[in-house]
Amino acid sequence: MTAAISALERAAQAGFASRFDHGAMGLWSAPGRVNLIGEHTDYNDGFVLPLAIDRRTVVALATRNDRIIRVASSFASETVEVSLDELVPENLDGWSAYPLGVAWALGQFGADLSAVPGFEIYVDSNVPVGAGLSSSAALESAVAVALNDVWGLKLDRLTLARVGQLAENRVVGAPTGIMDQSASLLGRTDAVVFLDCRSLSAEVIPLGLNPAGLELLIIDTRVSHSHATGGYAARRASCEAGAHTMGVPALRDLSVDDLPRAQALLDDETFRRVRHIVTENQRVLDTVQTLRGSGCAAIGALLDASHRSMRDDFEISAPELDLAVVTARAAGAIGARMTGGGFGGAAIALTPTELVPAVQAAVLAAFATHGFATPDLFVVHAADGATHDADGEH
Numbered sequence: 001m002t003a004a005i006s007a008l009e010r011a012a013q014a015g016f017a018s019r020f021d022h023g024a025m026g027l028w029s030a031p032g033r034v035n036l037i038g039e040h041t042d043y044n045d046g047f048v049l050p051l052a053i054d055r056r057t058v059v060a061l062a063t064r065n066d067r068i069i070r071v072a073s074s075f076a077s078e079t080v081e082v083s084l085d086e087l088v089p090e091n092l093d094g095w096s097a098y099p100l101g102v103a104w105a106l107g108q109f110g111a112d113l114s115a116v117p118g119f120e121i122y123v124d125s126n127v128p129v130g131a132g133l134s135s136s137a138a139l140e141s142a143v144a145v146a147l148n149d150v151w152g153l154k155l156d157r158l159t160l161a162r163v164g165q166l167a168e169n170r171v172v173g174a175p176t177g178i179m180d181q182s183a184s185l186l187g188r189t190d191a192v193v194f195l196d197c198r199s200l201s202a203e204v205i206p207l208g209l210n211p212a213g214l215e216l217l218i219i220d221t222r223v224s225h226s227h228a229t230g231g232y233a234a235r236r237a238s239c240e241a242g243a244h245t246m247g248v249p250a251l252r253d254l255s256v257d258d259l260p261r262a263q264a265l266l267d268d269e270t271f272r273r274v275r276h277i278v279t280e281n282q283r284v285l286d287t288v289q290t291l292r293g294s295g296c297a298a299i300g301a302l303l304d305a306s307h308r309s310m311r312d313d314f315e316i317s318a319p320e321l322d323l324a325v326v327t328a329r330a331a332g333a334i335g336a337r338m339t340g341g342g343f344g345g346a347a348i349a350l351t352p353t354e355l356v357p358a359v360q361a362a363v364l365a366a367f368a369t370h371g372f373a374t375p376d377l378f379v380v381h382a383a384d385g386a387t388h389d390a391d392g393e394h
């Protein structure tokens with residue numbers, strides 16, 4: 001808990017007071033995330049390496065003396081009200097499915113929902129929605145830590161990540177992995193979270209950007225191509241088919257030494273999908289080893305190779321993402337790649353601090369020349385995961 005609260009937290013308190021006519025009991029917050037490397041590896045039981053970022057979703061909360069839940073957000077004019085006795089996935093939709101889904105999912109992980117008190121929540125956030133920075137996991141994780149505290153559940157953070165994932169899968173209906181919630185709950189300042197998506201073990205690895213004179217620049221292309229949903233499902237199907245033909249439970253069980261055999265057995269397209277996953281898993285392991293040894297200034301080539309693999313083998317890039325990556329590299333970034341599910345969204349560029357303005361200007365100019373929409377460019381820092389920020393009125 002910190003003594004001084006941020007402007008965002010103050011806004012959440014004020015929003016709570018104006019919606020509910022009394023003060024909040026406390027403030028909790030959780031960050032968005034960006035994935036440094038390891039794309040589409042999560043549902044192949046593989047490795048990912050995300051970081052929590054310094055953009056957060058704040059939840060102001062007070063419990064009630066009855067069974068009523070009321071949730072409100074700075075993003076929405078309506079306040080949604082539901083009884084704890086009606087908290088079933090079928091009754092929940094819209095943005096409130098995220099916080100209410102978390103309350104329901106806590107019940108699936110041991111909370112006795114027939115005995116806990118109702119509550120009021122007001123949400124405020126500076127995580128951009130739909131930019132690939134996981135505003136959804138930030139919201140889920142902030143609500144999960146808040147309810148875990150006020151309901152006295154004592155669930156650990158790995159379990160709370162699974163709570164958020166269950167809410168997103170079963171209540172919101174998005175078939176996402178565990179990466180986003182893990183980063184939002186386990187992230188640390190200036191560090192990445194090395195997550196094994198099979199064992200769900202997680203390890204915090206120091207990043208050391210500041211001492212290396214580097215910044216992580218986000219280039220949000222603000223485009224989402226229409227085949228994003230179908231493309232995601234098709235990639236998952238190819239991965240499953242590849243694993244099946246290769247006789248392994250998941251592509252995680254193949255190494256680069258298995259690739260010649262995969263090439264002999266699989267059609268060209270399936271082989272290239274498999275090669276992306278197998279080499280991407282290896283790149284995550286190599287990145288972790290490099291961060292531990294030479295440091296972050298030496299990971300640029302791995303980021304570049306990851307982008308090429310997504311562009312050529314997995315075929316999930318987009319012209320805007322390729323332009324962002326090529327332009328950032330030409331202007332001085334030491335490594336760059338698209339991040340997130342693909343077909344649009346954001347790229348990251350690891351950039352020497354003094355070259356950030358030049359890279360930003362070059363990317364803006366290149367997008368204008370190509371007639372693309374103006375991208376949003378900003379630097380993020382690796383931040384702490386979900387926190388309990390304050391009690392009562394401040």
Ligand code: ADP
Pocket residue numbers: 057073074075076094095096098123124125128129130131132133134135136137139
């Ligand atoms: P993202 O990549 O940002 O996670 P998603 O589509 O997965 O994009 O999640 C965005 C959705 O999460 C929003 O449309 C909204 O329903 C919900 N959401 C995120 N942040 C907030 C917030 N601060 N207040 C209300 N709803 C939010």
Ligand code: MG
Pocket residue numbers: 134135136137
């Ligand atoms: Mg999301």
